[in-house]
Amino acid sequence: MKKNLLFVSPRFLFPADSGGKIRTSQILRGMKGGQFNITLASPAPADISSFKNDLNSICDRFVSWPELQVSPFNSITRMRHIFSKLPIPVLTDRSKEGSSTVQREIQNEMDIIVFDFPHSAIFAPDNIEIPSVMFTHNVEAEIFHRHVDVAQNPLIKAIWNNQYKKMVHFENEVLSRFDTIIAVSEKDADHFKNLDFLNIETIPTGTDIHFYSYEKPKENKTIVFTGSMDWNANIDGINYMIDKIWPIIVREEPEAKLLVVGRNPPNQLINKCNNYGYNVEFTGFVDDVRTYAWDSCVYIIPLRVGSGTRIKAFEAMAMGSPVVSTTLGVEGLEIEPGRHYLNADTETSFADSVLTLMRDKTTRENISKNARNHVVNNFSSDVVAKRFEDICVDTYNKYKSKIN
Numbered sequence: 001m002k003k004n005l006l007f008v009s010p011r012f013l014f015p016a017d018s019g020g021k022i023r024t025s026q027i028l029r030g031m032k033g034g035q036f037n038i039t040l041a042s043p044a045p046a047d048i049s050s051f052k053n054d055l056n057s058i059c060d061r062f063v064s065w066p067e068l069q070v071s072p073f074n075s076i077t078r079m080r081h082i083f084s085k086l087p088i089p090v091l092t093d094r095s096k097e098g099s100s101t102v103q104r105e106i107q108n109e110m111d112i113i114v115f116d117f118p119h120s121a122i123f124a125p126d127n128i129e130i131p132s133v134m135f136t137h138n139v140e141a142e143i144f145h146r147h148v149d150v151a152q153n154p155l156i157k158a159i160w161n162n163q164y165k166k167m168v169h170f171e172n173e174v175l176s177r178f179d180t181i182i183a184v185s186e187k188d189a190d191h192f193k194n195l196d197f198l199n200i201e202t203i204p205t206g207t208d209i210h211f212y213s214y215e216k217p218k219e220n221k222t223i224v225f226t227g228s229m230d231w232n233a234n235i236d237g238i239n240y241m242i243d244k245i246w247p248i249i250v251r252e253e254p255e256a257k258l259l260v261v262g263r264n265p266p267n268q269l270i271n272k273c274n275n276y277g278y279n280v281e282f283t284g285f286v287d288d289v290r291t292y293a294w295d296s297c298v299y300i301i302p303l304r305v306g307s308g309t310r311i312k313a314f315e316a317m318a319m320g321s322p323v324v325s326t327t328l329g330v331e332g333l334e335i336e337p338g339r340h341y342l343n344a345d346t347e348t349s350f351a352d353s354v355l356t357l358m359r360d361k362t363t364r365e366n367i368s369k370n371a372r373n374h375v376v377n378n379f380s381s382d383v384v385a386k387r388f389e390d391i392c393v394d395t396y397n398k399y400k401s402k403i404n
Contacts, residue, residue: 030385065097185332206384301329317371
């Protein structure tokens with residue numbers, strides 16, 4: 001008889017327009033029809049009926065609470081939480097309805113519970129009396145620390161440092177409450193083990209290799225970036241690209257074009273490009289990023305902050321888009337620089353790598369083919385979902401063995 005699994009997400013998973021949503025929805029889709037009856041619990045938007053088919057593809061049952069409305073001034077008003085003991089991103093996820101929903105479902109004959117991101121533990125009861133799993137997509141505190149490192153403004157640096165210290169405490173306290181912690185890379189797993197957490201399992205980053213099908217990279221001068229443009233790490237990366245890297249590229253190739261594909265790009269960033277007169281297009285939200293990747297010659301990941309693994313890297317590689325990335329942009333991924341992507345950690349080397357792929361057809365196509373084959377052979381989403389399911393089964397069995 002199948003066991004009942006409750007999966008708690010702090011975000012409604014559709015549209016799957018961020019790395020975390022994509023990773024989670026792919027795992028649930030791969031697990032559906034397997035060893036568990038899956039109940040997904042998350043906040044839900046008012047137009048939830050339009051996502052009925054999406055939800056049916058990833059869970060057997062969906063329960064929800066109202067999604068919090070984000071005001072246009074959210075980045076300012078959320079600063080009222082600066083003096084709280086909890087990090088701001090955790091506090092802004094808090095919901096009485098969410099906590100009540102999760103506690104009710106735990107009592108509704110659930111056999112095991114999975115929390116998606118440490119933030120979601122804000123909905124957990126003080127004592128979780130069934131087998132429990134925490135799915136960490138990254139090391140949350142590490143993201144905050146990297147923002148401290150790159151911040152130039154002393155006030156901004158102080159704010160990030162304040163939040164970093166709080167996130168360290170919150171993350172360590174939360175992870176201690178779970179029977180199993182799932183990490184998305186060996187690097188993250190080692191971090192948690194160094195904090196004396198021994199119950200660590202690791203899954204690779206997976207990609208839907210059928211959806212992200214292969215096309216040979218175009219022979220043009222279009223460079224593409226995809227990612228949610230309301231996420232600080234992506235904003236910092238594109239600012240870095242425009243301020244430091246793009247001037248070098250357009251000096252060599254004046255007809256080069258940059259496409260930034262992702263929801264909610266900041267007006268400040270758009271205005272900067274317009275003022276510079278750069279050939280940069282911000283698409284905002286799009287239904288399908290694939291056409292933009294297929295119509296380009298280079299895919300860039302110019303990230304300087306973040307943690308975990310970037311699923312966008314494997315998606316680009318699966319589609320045949322040759323990738324130029326900082327070391328951090330592909331952190332935790334088992335790929336080889338020079339074979340599967342070009343690595344660049346300075347503005348000069350990043351610009352040179354982009355120009356190489358733009359101009360050198362042989363290098364461009366070799367990187368493209370090698371990367372696609374590597375992802376297909378090692379990182380399909382079906383393999384990752386099966387690994388995740390096995391960890392949940394093992395967690396349940398160990399818990400029952402311990403209490404019997």
